Each structure stands twice: as structure tokens, then as C-alpha cells.
Amino acid sequence: MKALILIFSGAIVLLFAGLGKNERKLLxxxxxxxxxxxxxxxxxYFGWELPWEQQWSSMLQFNKFSLAFNFLLILLALLGSMLxxxxxxxxxxxxxxxxxxxxxxxxxxTSFTSFFMLFLGLExxxxxxxxxxxxxxxxxxxxxxxxxxxxxxxxxTGILLFGVAMVYGTTGSFDIYxxxxxxxxxxxxxxxxxxxxxxxxxxxxxxxxxxxAAPFHFWAPDVYTxxxxxxxxxxxxxxxxxxxxxxxxLFAISFGIADNFWGPTLAILAALTMFVGNLSALRQDSFKxxxxxxxxAHAGYLLLAILVHNQNSGKALLxxxxxxxxxxxxxxxxxxxxxxxxxxxxxxxxxxxxxxxPVESFALLISLLSMTGIPGTxxxxxxxxxxxxxxxxxxxxxxxxxxxxxxxxxxxxRVIIAMYFRDSxxxxxxxxxxxxxxxxxxxxxxxxxxAAGIAPWFILERI
Amino acid sequence: xxxxxxxxMMNQLPFIIFxxxxxxxxxxxxxxxxxxxxxxxxxxxxxxxxxHYVLLNAQFIAVVNLIVYAGAIMVLFLFVLMLLNLNKxxxxxxxxxxxxxxxxxxxxxxxTLAGALKGASAYMVKGGPxxxxxxxxxxxxxxxxxxxxxxxxxxxxxxLAAMVGAVFIGKREKQEGGAxx
Numbered sequence: 001m002k003a004l005i006l007i008f009s010g011a012i013v014l015l016f017a018g019l020g021k022n023e024r025k026l027l028x029x030x031x032x033x034x035x036x037x038x039x040x041x042x043x044x045y046f047g048w049e050l051p052w053e054q055q056w057s058s059m060l061q062f063n064k065f066s067l068a069f070n071f072l073l074i075l076l077a078l079l080g081s082m083l084x085x086x087x088x089x090x091x092x093x094x095x096x097x098x099x100x101x102x103x104x105x106x107x108x109x110t111s112f113t114s115f116f117m118l119f120l121g122l123e124x125x126x127x128x129x130x131x132x133x134x135x136x137x138x139x140x141x142x143x144x145x146x147x148x149x150x151x152x153x154x155x156x157t158g159i160l161l162f163g164v165a166m167v168y169g170t171t172g173s174f175d176i177y178x179x180x181x182x183x184x185x186x187x188x189x190x191x192x193x194x195x196x197x198x199x200x201x202x203x204x205x206x207x208x209x210x211x212x213a214a215p216f217h218f219w220a221p222d223v224y225t226x227x228x229x230x231x232x233x234x235x236x237x238x239x240x241x242x243x244x245x246x247x248x249x250l251f252a253i254s255f256g257i258a259d260n261f262w263g264p265t266l267a268i269l270a271a272l273t274m275f276v277g278n279l280s281a282l283r284q285d286s287f288k289x290x291x292x293x294x295x296x297a298h299a300g301y302l303l304l305a306i307l308v309h310n311q312n313s314g315k316a317l318l319x320x321x322x323x324x325x326x327x328x329x330x331x332x333x334x335x336x337x338x339x340x341x342x343x344x345x346x347x348x349x350x351x352x353x354x355x356x357x358p359v360e361s362f363a364l365l366i367s368l369l370s371m372t373g374i375p376g377t378x379x380x381x382x383x384x385x386x387x388x389x390x391x392x393x394x395x396x397x398x399x400x401x402x403x404x405x406x407x408x409x410x411x412x413x414r415v416i417i418a419m420y421f422r423d424s425x426x427x428x429x430x431x432x433x434x435x436x437x438x439x440x441x442x443x444x445x446x447x448x449x450x451a452a453g454i455a456p457w458f459i460l461e462r463i
Numbered sequence: 464x465x466x467x468x469x470x471x472m473m474n475q476l477p478f479i480i481f482x483x484x485x486x487x488x489x490x491x492x493x494x495x496x497x498x499x500x501x502x503x504x505x506x507x508x509x510x511x512x513x514x515h516y517v518l519l520n521a522q523f524i525a526v527v528n529l530i531v532y533a534g535a536i537m538v539l540f541l542f543v544l545m546l547l548n549l550n551k552x553x554x555x556x557x558x559x560x561x562x563x564x565x566x567x568x569x570x571x572x573x574x575t576l577a578g579a580l581k582g583a584s585a586y587m588v589k590g591g592p593x594x595x596x597x598x599x600x601x602x603x604x605x606x607x608x609x610x611x612x613x614x615x616x617x618x619x620x621x622x623l624a625a626m627v628g629a630v631f632i633g634k635r636e637k638q639e640g641g642a643x644x
Contacts, residue, residue: 008620015627059613094631101624108617116614124621131628169583195583198576 001053001062003041003070004107007033011100018093027081030096034078041071045462058175059114066111068318068462069245073110076237076325077103082441083333084230085434095135098128099234106242110249115164115174118246122160122210125242126153129235133227145226152209152219160206166199167254179254187257200255200262207250211243213299214273221280224292229336232288236295236332237325244302248317252309259309266307267397273300278404281411288335288345290411291328294371297408298324301383301401304390315460316385322452322459323378327367330445333438334364341432347414352424360434361419363442368412370449373405378452385460478518485511498544502537509533523600 010033017029045067053062062070077099105125112118130153134146168174170193171182186192205216212220224232255262277297284290305317337360339345354361370379383405387398434442452459488511491504509532516525607615 012623056613058610092631094627094634097627098624098631101620101627104620105624114614116611117617120614120617120621124617124624127621128624128628131631134632137632193583194579198579 001056001060002044002050003037003074004104006037006040007074007100007107008104010034010037011097011104014093014097014100018097023092026093026096030081030100031078033100034074034081038071038074038078041067041074045071057113059117060108060111061113062111065249065314065463066245069110069241069321070107072318072322072325073103073106073238073241076241076329077234079326079329079441079445080230080233080237082437083329083445084233084336085438095132098132099230102126102128102132102234103238106238109242109246112246112249113176115168115176118250119157119161119164121242121246122157125239126157126210129153129231129239132231132234133223135231136228139226141226142228143226145223148219148226149223156206156209156216159202159209163199163202163204163206166195167203170196170199176250176254180256183255184257192258192261197258197261200258201265203250203255204247204262204266207243207247208269211240211247211299211302212296213269213303214276214296215269217273217276217296217299220296221289221292224295225286225289229332229339232292233329233332233336236291236328240295240299240302241321241325244299244305244317244321248306248309248314251306252314256309259307263307266303267394270300270303270307271397271400273297273303274401274404275300278407282407284411285346287347287350287415288332288339290347291331291335294408294411295328297404298371301386304386304394304397304401307394307397308390310389311463313386313389315463316382316389318463319378319452319456319459320382320386323370323380323382323449326445326449326452327370327377327379330363330367330442331371333442334360337434337438347418348422350415350418351422353419356424357434359439360442363446364419365416366446366449368416370453372409372412376450376453378449378456381453381456385456477514481511481514481518484508485515499541502540502544505540506533506537509537523603 010029014026014029014033017026044062045064081096081099102125105121105123105128108117108121109125112121130146130150133149134142136142164174167179170186171179173179173182183192183196186196209216224235227235251259251262274297277293277295277300281290281293281297284293302317302320305313305320307313335345338349342349350364353364366377370377373380373383387401391398485508488504488508492501492508495501495504509528513525513528513533516522516528
């Protein structure tokens with residue numbers, strides 16, 4: 001909770017700092033806030049708790065599980081803010097402050113124990129994002145992204161609330177542990193009532209929308225492509241992590257007893273999500289749009305953790321999200337770089353990149369390998385533990401997922417081939433070096449990715 | 464038996480009337496051709512819903528619903544509609560296929576919901592709508608500042624974020640030479 005308060009205060013300080021004319025100091029202030037929050041979160045993880053924090057455990061509960069995920073969220077936000085050098089027009093304090101507010105919402109979603117906090121967290125996370133998606137006001141695609149995300153998002157929130165109302169109607173409680181107990185009792189006595197079932201389904205659909213799982217993914221490609229790069233990276237990493245973790249918490253604790261009811265539905269949706277995501281990604285020419293579809297596909301893999309919803313799959317989820325988050329951040333950052341240099345985002349823009357930008361190309365190589373799931377990267381370790389935790393219950397789904405992972409090689413490797421084996425017309429003189437912070441963040445992302453791939457136990461033991 | 468039947472009817476009569484108005488006006492909202500009529504129908508829907516809140520002994524929410532939704536937000540809607548100057552030409556045209564598939568999908572949701580909620584028995588909460596003075600401002604304030612003080616405080620983040628976002632959207636862009644408007 002201290003980290004949460006720190007980030008919120010940091011956002012307010014940032015807003016006041018934005019009144020001054022010195023816009024160069026804003027970004028270091030963001031880094032400082034996030035870095036302090038990261039340190040604070042670490043202290044909380046190792047047991048530093050103030051006496052007043054206990055009394056709200058019926059609303060928010062910061063245990064090892066949520067603190068580990070909060071650490072990941074803050075780390076991703078910090079690296080994300082380092083990776084994207086703001087353009088001149090994006091330098092306002094409000095953009096950074098909105099991002100910090102959104103992060104606060106994400107942290108609530110990993111630690112809620114009451115539906116109130118789930119809803120508040122979801123809204124605090126989403127509302128700044130609706131604005132941020134349209135933060136490039138003169139760009140029509142950015143406007144489209146904002147409007148689309150806003151309309152679809154509020155609709156999904158409505159469905160979620162409808163579901164919450166039904167769950168409350170059948171249990172009389174907003175507390176997720178209490179709901180779990182009531183449902184356990186009800187299932188033993190009479191079986192779930194239809195009202196409870198429809199409530200669970202509606203909550204599920206509302207949350208699936210947020211993590212862009214099929215068939216609720218139609219907004220994702222347009223919004224991801226239209227939004228400014230920094231916002232897209234934030235959506236694909238922080239928002240997706242928070243959404244999946246919220247869903248995991250809810251379905252493990254409250255609805256875990258009824259998993260023979262929602263399990264098959266979710267399994268089919270997971271299969272559909274992987275299928276649609278991977279196959280659509282195959283057909284894209286724009287690298288950003290391809291990554292948007294691949295993020296849909298990854299949402300499908302993540303749903304496996306929710307299907308299994310035990311201790312092991314929670315651990316695997318942390319590892320997977322670490323690998324995917326780090327990889328997606330550096331990939332989106334490099335797309336940002338390419339589109340600023342050449343004004344286009346398609347795969348051929350990367351032709352001959354390895355000669356001009358050896359460091360950046362290597363970072364992109366590692367992140368693409370990690371997303372594919374090649375051994376030695378965090379992506380492989382995450383996939384391995386995630387799939388093996390679900391193998392017993394859902395063998396058919398795991399085989400399906402493995403086949404589609406193999407398909408994903410086709411589109412990830414197109415970029416690698418373009419980078420390393422194609423020549424571009426341009427000569428090496430047109431190299432435009434990255435800023436120090438970008439380079440540092442890329443190196444951190446790559447190093448962490450490889451480290452987590454080699455020693456996944458270090459992350460798995462955090463929960 | 465006759466008496467019991469009439470008392471039930473008497474208690475249910477306001478509920479039925481309010482529900483009737485709410486459904487009728489909600490239908491009006493989506494079918495009215497003129498957007499201003501649409502908004503007016505929506506206001507009446509909110510009035511009917513406020514009636515429901517009163518029946519559920521939640522007077523405070525009923526009043527707030529009227530002030531905030533039927534009052535402030537709907538006036539804002541009306542202004543926006545008048546400023547936007549919507550007319551038939553700018554109305555987006557959807558093909559019949561979309562309309563029919565939308566109607567079928569929504570109809571299926573309705574059937575599912577009705578089927579699930581038919582004969583469903585809600586969990587009886589201690590101190591439900593029948594309890595003494597449950598929806599009064601005094602009790603609401605007490606619980607808001609004791610049990611629910613954390614969500615109450617955290618919603619300030621939400622409002623601050625929404626406010627910053629609104630200012631951000633409304634802010635005039637810095638013009639850089641020759642851009643239009």
C-alpha cells in the first residue's frame with residue numbers, strides 16, 4: 001500500500017511540476033517516483049508493514065502474491081517510461097501523471113479482496129488509458145483508437161457490473177473469500193443457481209475484454225496500432241498483466257469451486273483466442289499490428305493459468321508475464337524508433353537493421369525469441385511451466401497451444417530475417433543513435449529476459 | 464385470502480407502474496428518430512428508476528440519481544446534441560444484415576438472462592431493504608466513513624484521474640505554424 005500511495009503522490013507532484021516551464025525535469029521525476037515505488041514494494045515484500053495497513057485487509061490485501069505482481073507492474077512501467085523518448089508535443093506532465101494513475105489502478109487489481117476494489121481498480125486503470133490512447137490529438141488514428149477503446153471499454157465495464165450484481169444477489173457479499181465460501185456451500189447443497197452462473201459468466205466476459213481475448217479482441221488491433229507507442233506498450237504489458245492477475249485472483253478464490261461450469265467455456269475461448277491471434281498475426285504486414293495480434297495470442301496462453309488456478313499456475317503466470325512484458329516492451333520501443341525514423345512500421349522497415357543498430361537488433365532478437373518461446377529466454381521458461389501446470393487437466397488444449405506456438409515462429413522470424421539477412425538500400429551513415437536511457441532500458445530488458453530464462457526458479461519462488 | 468391478495472397487489476402496484484414507465488421510455492430512447500426526444504425519454508427512464516430506489520428504501524440514492532443523472536448529465540447531453548446539430552444526413556447508415564444480427568444477438572442475451580433469473584431466489588442480506596432507515600443519509604455516511612473508507616478515499620484517485628484526463632482532452636494544442644484551426 002505504501003508503494004501505491006507513493007505513486008499517487010508522485011503523480012500529484014508531477015502535475016504541479018508541470019506548471020513550471022522546465023519540461024526536461026519531468027521525465028527524471030517519473031523515473032524517481034517509480035524507482036522509489038519499486039524499492040518500497042521490495043521492502044513491503046520482505047515484510048515491512050505498518051500497523052495501520054492491516055485494518056483494510058477486507059478491501060485490499062498485500063500478500064506475497066500481489067506484491068510480486070505489483071513489483072512486476074512497477075518495473076514494467078519504469079522500463080516503459082525509459083524506453084520511449086517523448087516527442088516534443090508529448091512532453092506535458094499530464095501524460096505521465098495519467099500513466100501513473102493508471103498504474104495505481106493496475107496495482108489495485110492485483111491486490112483486491114472486495115469487488116469494490118476490483119471495480120475501482122479497473123476504472124482507475126481504464127479511464128486514464130481512454131485519454132492516453134487519444135493523446136496524439138492531431139492524428140486521426142489515435143482519435144479512432146481512443147473512441148473505440150472508450151466505447152467498448154465502458155460497455156465491457158457495464159457487463160462486468162451486471163455480473164457483479166448477480167454474484168452479489170446470490171451470495172450477499174462483495175468479499176471474494178466470502179463469496180468463495182458461499183459458493184462452496186451452495187454447490188455442496190443444491191448446486192449453483194442459474195443466477196450465480198450467469199453472474200460468473202458476465203464477470204468473466206467483462207474481464208476477458210480487458211485482456212483482449214477472443215471474441216472480445218476486435219478493438220485490440222486498431223487501438224494498439226492507433227495509440228502512441230508508449231501507450232501501446234503500456235496496454236500490452238501493464239494492463240494485460242493487471243487484467244489477467246485480477247481474473248486469476250477472482251476465479252481462483254471466489255469461483256474456483258465452480259470450475260467444472262466455467263472451465264469448458266474458458267477453455268474453448270482460450271483455444272479460440274490462440275487460434276485467432278496467431279493466424280491473424282500471420283497475415284499482417286505492419287509489425288505493430290502483428291504484435292497487437294500476437295498479444296491477443298498471448299492472452300490465450302495466459303488463460304491457461306486461470307483454467308488451472310492453483311499455486312503452480314500462479315507462479316507460472318508471474319514468470320510468463322515477466323518474459324512477455326519485457327519482450328513486448330522492447331519490441332514496441334523499437335517499432336517506435338523505426339516509425340520515427342522511416343515513417344512506416346511494416347516488417348521491411350527493419351531490412352538490414354543488424355548492421356546499423358547491433359545493440360537494438362540484438363534486443364529485438366531476444367525479445368522475439370522470447371515471445372516465440374525459444375529455450376534460453378524467459379518466454380520459453382514461462383511457456384514451459386504454464387503448459388506443464390495445465391497439461392494434466394487440459395491435454396488437448398496444450399497440444400493445440402503447442403501447434404500454434406510453432407505457427408507463431410513464422411511471423412516472429414520474418415522480422416528476424418529482415419533484420420539479419422536482408423540488405424537495405426540505405427548505407428550505414430544514416431544511423432541515428434538511441435538516447436542513453438533507451439539503450440540502458442533495452443539492455444536491462446534483454447539481460448533480465450535471458451536471466452529469467454536461465455534461472456526461472458528465482459522468479460518462481462517469489463510467490 | 465382475498466385481502467392478502469389485494470395487499471400484495473397494492474404493494475406491487477407502484478413497482479409495476481414504475482417498471483412499465485421505465486421499459487417504455489427505454490424503448491423510446493432507442494427508437495426515437497430525433498435525438499432530443501431520445502434524451503428526454505432517457506430522463507424519464509431515470510425518474511422511473513429513482514422510483515424503484517424509493518421502493519427499495521434507498522431514498523438517498525434516489526435523490527442523487529435524479530440530481531446527477533437526470534439533472535446534470537442529461538442537461539449536458541442535451542447541450543451536446545444541440546451543438547452537434549445532428550440530422551438525417553449525418554446519421555450513420557447500418558445495413559439490414561447488421562441490424563438483424565444485432566437484434567438476434569441481443570434477443571438471445573435477453574432470453575438467457577430471463578431464463579437464468581426466472582424463479583431465482585436472491586440471497587437474503589441481513590438488514591435488507593426492509594430494515595429500519597437503511598437508505599438514509601445518516602446510515603450511509605456512517606458506513607461510508609467506517610467500513611468503506613478505503614474505497615471512498617481511493618475513488619478520489621479515480622476522480623482526479625478523470626479530471627486530469629478531461630482537462631487534457633480539452634486543452635488547446637500548441638500550434639506550430641500553419642496548422643488549421
